[in-house]
Amino acid sequence: MEMNIYAYKCKKCGHVQYPYRTICRNCHKNEHNEFDIVPLPKSGKLLTYTNLYTLPPDFEVVTLGLGIVELEDGNKITGQLNIDKPKIGMKVKGKVEVVRRDEYNEYMGMIFYPA
Amino acid sequence: MREVYVAGIGITSFTRLEYPLIEIAAYPALMALRDSSLDKIDHLYVANMGAGRLNHQTGLASAVVDNLSLTPAGADGIENGPASGASAIKQGFLAVASGMHDVVMVIGAEKMREVNNLEATEFVATLTHPLAEYIYGVTLPSLAGMFTRLYMEKYGVTSRHLAMVAVKNHANAMLNPFAHLHEPITIEGILDSPEAATNNPFVADPLRFFDCCPVSDGAACLILTSAEVARKCGRPMVRLAGVGQATDTHAVHDRKDPTELLAVREAARQSFAMAKLKPTDVNVAELHDAFTILEIAESEEVGFFPKGQGHIALEKGLTKLGGQLPINTSGGLKAKGHPVGATGVGQAHEIVQQLRGEADKRQVKNAKIGFTCNFGGFGNNVVCLTFVREN
Numbered sequence: 001m002e003m004n005i006y007a008y009k010c011k012k013c014g015h016v017q018y019p020y021r022t023i024c025r026n027c028h029k030n031e032h033n034e035f036d037i038v039p040l041p042k043s044g045k046l047l048t049y050t051n052l053y054t055l056p057p058d059f060e061v062v063t064l065g066l067g068i069v070e071l072e073d074g075n076k077i078t079g080q081l082n083i084d085k086p087k088i089g090m091k092v093k094g095k096v097e098v099v100r101r102d103e104y105n106e107y108m109g110m111i112f113y114p115a
Numbered sequence: 116m117r118e119v120y121v122a123g124i125g126i127t128s129f130t131r132l133e134y135p136l137i138e139i140a141a142y143p144a145l146m147a148l149r150d151s152s153l154d155k156i157d158h159l160y161v162a163n164m165g166a167g168r169l170n171h172q173t174g175l176a177s178a179v180v181d182n183l184s185l186t187p188a189g190a191d192g193i194e195n196g197p198a199s200g201a202s203a204i205k206q207g208f209l210a211v212a213s214g215m216h217d218v219v220m221v222i223g224a225e226k227m228r229e230v231n232n233l234e235a236t237e238f239v240a241t242l243t244h245p246l247a248e249y250i251y252g253v254t255l256p257s258l259a260g261m262f263t264r265l266y267m268e269k270y271g272v273t274s275r276h277l278a279m280v281a282v283k284n285h286a287n288a289m290l291n292p293f294a295h296l297h298e299p300i301t302i303e304g305i306l307d308s309p310e311a312a313t314n315n316p317f318v319a320d321p322l323r324f325f326d327c328c329p330v331s332d333g334a335a336c337l338i339l340t341s342a343e344v345a346r347k348c349g350r351p352m353v354r355l356a357g358v359g360q361a362t363d364t365h366a367v368h369d370r371k372d373p374t375e376l377l378a379v380r381e382a383a384r385q386s387f388a389m390a391k392l393k394p395t396d397v398n399v400a401e402l403h404d405a406f407t408i409l410e411i412a413e414s415e416e417v418g419f420f421p422k423g424q425g426h427i428a429l430e431k432g433l434t435k436l437g438g439q440l441p442i443n444t445s446g447g448l449k450a451k452g453h454p455v456g457a458t459g460v461g462q463a464h465e466i467v468q469q470l471r472g473e474a475d476k477r478q479v480k481n482a483k484i485g486f487t488c489n490f491g492g493f494g495n496n497v498v499c500l501t502f503v504r505e506n
Binding site: 100 | 240244246248250260321
């Protein structure tokens with residue numbers, strides 16, 4: 001089964017937000033958990049990026065690519081990049097994979113590849 | 116509201132300090148009490164971000180008020196990330212302005228060097244959104260790196276401009292005995308020479324080592340009082356005339372335009388409105404340059420220069436000592452140091468020294484109006500203060 005990152009669509013106004021907020025940023029009118037859970041699209045364009053060289057303790061790599069991607073539906077997401085030479089504006093495609101491992105857990109998130 | 120004055124100030128060196136956190140916090144308080152000739156206070160606010168996690172110390176305000184033999188004065192701890200310092204000053208302002216208290220002590224204190232740099236960076240990274248940022252390995256330097264790249268693309272800022280901020284602030288820090296880095300640097304040494312790649316490696320590209328603030332220990336203190344008490348203290352009358360605070364989205368990607376720091380813009384607007392002043396009235400400013408790009412971006416957002424023109428003002432030398440509007444005369448977070456919870460109080464300390472005419476070799480001539488911008492998270496919680504010298 002293909003995995004997704006989910007966004008929250010307000011049942012009152014239809015606004016899609018990611019990440020989760022208890023109160024809809026657009027209409028402020030929803031009751032608790034009054035959202036439909038919708039998968040975020042995986043394709044988009046790279047808005048900005050960095051290669052991080054001073055890594056948090058859980059990461060045993062030399063450098064980590066990180067970026068903000070504007071997805072097809074206009075929502076934005078932060079993710080890891082698996083792209084040799086990233087460029088602002090390039091088309092990218094995401095996969096949901098393990099992005100972090102610590103002693104107890106694996107965390108799933110979006111990793112972007114060149115489209 | 117009553118008018119609120121700064122009657123006493125104190126500071127430690129921002130560096131690696133070997134004392135326990137409680138004593139680090141107490142030292143500038145002693146200086147501020149001596150400075151103001153006061154020996155009693157009504158209330159204490161202690162700003163700190165990491166004591167519980169880094170120093171195995173909770174309830175810091177209670178510990179410090181007793182260490183200073185100031186019990187039974189009330190004491191509160193304030194944790195608001197890297198904006199804790201100015202947040203605590205704001206609480207002190209409200210307490211005096213409301214008439215509830217006449218004498219309020221505000222301390223910002225942090226001891227980060229208890230752990231190594233990577234652990235300190237990881238601790239600060241807990242500010243980020245837990246699910247949408249943190250799990251990916253996002254840290255504050257990486258948010259700043261992404262911000263810088265977009266800023267460069269949009270406004271033509273270059274690595275040279277970033278290096279100019281670092282060179283200017285290191286030069287200012289040379290004149291500040293309390294600064295962390297007493298290390299003059301040159302553009303050649305950190306950018307142009309063959310050794311530059313070794314001297315100044317990437318941290319989160321395009322940001323390099325010398326674009327990032329050091330991890331510091333340190334503390335600073337302000338005593339805020341009513342006009343009546345301040346006059347009795349006999350120090351030059353510096354009024355805290357404007358206080359503004361605003362917030363922005365937790366996750367940086369959630370902003371319509373991630374190069375806009377809307378919380379900075381709004382906090383500055385509120386601060387100037389309360390003080391009935393304009394950005395062009397300011398003679399000296401301390402901006403939160405945890406990363407060099409932030410000095411440029413904040414100088415635009417607070418209204419000193421038009422959007423996209425901050426790096427041009429820097430190029431023209433407007434923001435250096437002797438320029439039209441000197442920024443970060445203390446050395447800034449970049450070179451004075453950044454003990455996170457203490458920083459906002461440290462910025463105010465520098466401005467009060469400047470407005471009193473006590474800033475020695477880094478004194479801005481005839482400085483009457485000063486401004487600070489204390490930036491929490493990656494711009495999601497910002498406090499701006501405006502100070503005015505009277506008489």
